Amino acid sequence: MVEPQTTDRSAKAALLPAPTEVDAPFWAGLHEGELRLQRCTACQFYQYPPETFCYECGSTALEWKVANGLGTVYSFITVHQRYHAAFVDDLPYNVSIVELDEGPRILSNVIGMPSESVTVGMRVQASPRPLTEEQSALYFERAEG
Amino acid sequence: MKGLQHRYCIVGVGNTAYGRNPGLSQLGHNVTAIRAALDDAGLTTADVDGVLTKTPTSTFPGLWSTRVAEALRIVPKVCATIDQAGASNIGLIQFAIGAIELGQAEVVVCSYGDNPATGSRSSYAAPKGDAALAGLFGAPSAYAMAARRHMAMYGTTHEQLGNVAVAHRYHASLNPNAQFQDPLTLEDYHNSRWLAEPFHLVDCCPVSDSGAAWIVTTEERAKALKQPPVYIEGLGQGHPAWDFHRRGDLTVSGARVSGEAAFRNSGLGPADMDFCQIYDCFTIVPLITLEDYGFVAKGEGGSFYEEKRTHLGGELPVNTSGGLLSETGMPGPHLIIEAVRQLRGAYAETERQVEGAEVGLVSQQGGIMTTHATMVLTNQPA
Ligand SMILES: [Zn+2]
Numbered sequence: 445m446v447e448p449q450t451t452d453r454s455a456k457a458a459l460l461p462a463p464t465e466v467d468a469p470f471w472a473g474l475h476e477g478e479l480r481l482q483r484c485t486a487c488q489f490y491q492y493p494p495e496t497f498c499y500e501c502g503s504t505a506l507e508w509k510v511a512n513g514l515g516t517v518y519s520f521i522t523v524h525q526r527y528h529a530a531f532v533d534d535l536p537y538n539v540s541i542v543e544l545d546e547g548p549r550i551l552s553n554v555i556g557m558p559s560e561s562v563t564v565g566m567r568v569q570a571s572p573r574p575l576t577e578e579q580s581a582l583y584f585e586r587a588e589g
Numbered sequence: 590m591k592g593l594q595h596r597y598c599i600v601g602v603g604n605t606a607y608g609r610n611p612g613l614s615q616l617g618h619n620v621t622a623i624r625a626a627l628d629d630a631g632l633t634t635a636d637v638d639g640v641l642t643k644t645p646t647s648t649f650p651g652l653w654s655t656r657v658a659e660a661l662r663i664v665p666k667v668c669a670t671i672d673q674a675g676a677s678n679i680g681l682i683q684f685a686i687g688a689i690e691l692g693q694a695e696v697v698v699c700s701y702g703d704n705p706a707t708g709s710r711s712s713y714a715a716p717k718g719d720a721a722l723a724g725l726f727g728a729p730s731a732y733a734m735a736a737r738r739h740m741a742m743y744g745t746t747h748e749q750l751g752n753v754a755v756a757h758r759y760h761a762s763l764n765p766n767a768q769f770q771d772p773l774t775l776e777d778y779h780n781s782r783w784l785a786e787p788f789h790l791v792d793c794c795p796v797s798d799s800g801a802a803w804i805v806t807t808e809e810r811a812k813a814l815k816q817p818p819v820y821i822e823g824l825g826q827g828h829p830a831w832d833f834h835r836r837g838d839l840t841v842s843g844a845r846v847s848g849e850a851a852f853r854n855s856g857l858g859p860a861d862m863d864f865c866q867i868y869d870c871f872t873i874v875p876l877i878t879l880e881d882y883g884f885v886a887k888g889e890g891g892s893f894y895e896e897k898r899t900h901l902g903g904e905l906p907v908n909t910s911g912g913l914l915s916e917t918g919m920p921g922p923h924l925i926i927e928a929v930r931q932l933r934g935a936y937a938e939t940e941r942q943v944e945g946a947e948v949g950l951v952s953q954q955g956g957i958m959t960t961h962a963t964m965v966l967t968n969q970p971a
Contacts, residue, residue, distance in 0.1 A: 459721045493719070519738040519839060524783035527726035528715060536786070539725045541734055541834040549835050551723045559786075564741035581722055 447555060447573070455530035457575040467494040469508045474572040474580040479511040481546055492548035513570035514587055515544040522559040538562055542584055556585040593854060595971040597686050598811040598818035601630025601804040602926040607917035608768040610798035611707040615645045618702030618800025619657045626802035631815030632696060639667040639688055639697030643677035646920065647705035649712045657700060667694045674955020675868055675920040676826070676843075677701070679962035683824050685805040695806060701922040702800025710796075729793045729871065730785040731833050731957040736873035737787055739840045743888030745876065747787060751778035752894040753872040754791045754914055760901060761911025763941045768797055769915040792872040794913035801922035803929070819932045822948070823855025823965030833957035842874070843961025844881035844952060851950075851963035859884045862965075863946040864931060865905060866924035868954045869912040875899075878952050879907070882963075906943050921953045925964070932968040 463471040470492075473480030481490045486503035490511070497504050520540040526532055538559035543549045554562050555571065567587040572580040603625025605618050613621060619642065627633060640658040644650065654670045667688040673680045678701060685697035705713070716726060725731065739745045755775055761767035773791065781789035811818035827843030827850070829836055852858050859882055867875045876890025884905060885893045893899065899907035910916040910927040917923055928949045936942035943949075947969050954961040 456722070459717070461718060461722075518834075519734040519741070521725075521730055521733040521737060521788075522783070522786035523724060523730060525727075525729075525785060527730075528721075528724065531724040534724065536783070537724060539723050539730065539734075539785075541839075551719045551725055551834050553723055564738065 453575055459530060460575055460579050460581065466496055470494055471579055474582055477572055479513045479570040480508050481511045481548065482506045483509045490546035490548055492550055511544060511546050515542040515568055517554065517562060517564055517566045517568060518543045518549055519564055520562050542568055553583050555583045593821055595820045596808050597805060597821045598808055599803050599821065599929050600806055600811045600814045600816060600818060601626040601632060602929045603629055603802045604923060604926055605800040607766060607797055607799045609706045610704065613704065615702060615704055615708065616656060616660050618704060619700045620660045622702055622800035622802040623661060623698050623700050626698065626804050629816060630804050634661050634663050636696045637663050637698050638665055639685060639694035640665045641681040641684055641697060641699045642670050643681065643701045644670050644672060645703035647703050647708060647710045647712055673960040676953045676955045676960035676962040678922045678925055679824065679951065679953045679964045682805055682821060682964065689807060695810060697805045698802055699805065700802040704798040706796050706798045729788050732871040732873060733785040733788045734833065735839045735958065739873060739877065740787060742840055745891040749891030749895050750792055750872040751775050753875055754778055756894055756899055757869060757908045757912045757914045760909050761915030764910050764916055767911040767916040768795060788871065794870045794918040797918035799917050799919045801926055803925050817933055817968060819929045820967050821964060822967050823851035823857065825850030825963040827961040829959060840877060842877050842881050842958040843954060844878045844963065847961040847963040848882040851965050855965040857948060857965055861948050862905065862950045863948050864909060864943045865907045865950045865952065866928045867907055867952040868921050868924065869908055869914050875907060901940060909941060909943060920955065924951050928966050932966055
């Protein structure tokens with residue numbers, strides 16, 4: 445998708461999860477235009493999705509850090525099938541697994557270019573877009589330079 | 590495990606028709622397949638003391654094995670339902686052998702039956718969370734991520750994926766019970782519409798109704814039964830476990846670990862296999878599986894298919910019934926049935942028989958290559 449289609453952004457908004465006590469900082473960050481990740485203060489492991497404990501060492505001493513927002517496309521697909529009404533206007537659209545520089549992999553979309561131009565290994569940067577007045581979703585664009 | 594050493598056998602197999610099969614409920618598919626397997630073995634429900642099943646995926650009812658047992662008027666000594674997705678079909682056999690070994694049961698029926706094509710698909714409801722927000726719906730999209738990564742890492746081509754669909758369809762054209770029997774050409778493959786690129790529609794198995802059952806007992810008991818015994822020589826499990834997009838290497842499946850275990854406890858290796866029945870929900874999976882088992886080097890699964898080495902009559906026939914892609918989209922149990930029938934010589938004097946087959950391998954997996962189980966079978970007594 446070039447942009448997440450605005451004709452029916454409410455349909456995509458309906459897919460947004462309600463932020464919880466655990467992941468509220470992630471959603472707040474996105475809405476302010478930055479990607480925040482949990483980091484374990486015991487072992488320095490960055491993790492996504494947010495949890496109440498560290499997946500790596502089990503510690504519950506987690507803090508929030510602003511990620512550099514950069515990552516690499518690990519793999520991607522181009523969806524042609526109409527699976528869901530919220531994406532009909534976007535067909536065909538990209539879905540990518542983005543490996544963030546901090547380590548975690550995230551399922552997202554590379555926007556701003558046709559999916560067939562995306563490549564495995566391409567550098568991308570986080571580019572959140574608001575879907576409602578209160579909440580944004582995470583997208584990626586080709587990284588500059 | 591020191592090795593199974595011919596001590597356990599599959600003595601009966603049965604299945605209901607493949608495809609859209611509206612005449613049977615979920616329970617009906619299980620019961621009908623189990624009764625067919627008992628007939629095949631020369632056993633009755635009175636002989637059964639263990640009932641093991643995999644939960645029907647389309648609705649995920651609880652306590653499924655107890656409901657199946659009741660529907661057969663069996664009061665079993667051992668009864669359990671396991672959830673390893675597609676790998677369960679072999680997982681059930683492992684559990685059956687454990688129960689027999691502990692003296693808790695002697696004749697154990699294993700079954701999987703479901704009717705997602707004509708019944709409810711309530712558990713297939715739209716996903717939530719990151720996948721939904723990113724527009725990733727359904728198993729084809731997730732497996733297509735593995736295919737794309739494999740293409741980028743190893744140069745696997747669309748043409749090679751197409752060869753998997755074509756090869757398995759060719760085998761299905763020899764199978765009068767297969768859901769898809771019309772030949773498929775590479776041109777047809779390329780003309781098939783995109784679902785989630787790199788997958789066309791025909792890279793994906795269909796949604797099918799069916800039931801299947803297979804009966805496990807001891808070698809001693811098997812000797813007195815109707816069919817020539819098929820010995821369970823090797824069993825292995827492998828569980829990459831993590832969600833597909835977070836897993837270390839999406840081009841490696843649990844077949845690597847489960848295959849090593851099954852080969853080790855059978856004392857056999859890839860070179861000893863006369864055929865393979867490989868879980869082929871999507872075209873990329875047999876390539877990855879053959880590589881992970883060591884039949885070919887990593888990244889060479891595509892050329893193995895391209896050179897038609899997996900065809901009946903070739904060096905390693907794979908999915909001689911047509912597999913999930915063409916025989917039935919049921920998640921795997923019919924592959925066990927096909928392996929048993931090949932080892933019994935059930936297709937003798939037809940093109941479908943693997944000539945002189947003595948040892949075969951069955952690969953089962955589930956989730957998004959999240960679980961895996963391997964079984965080595967033989968018709969050769971100790
Ligand atoms: Zn930690």
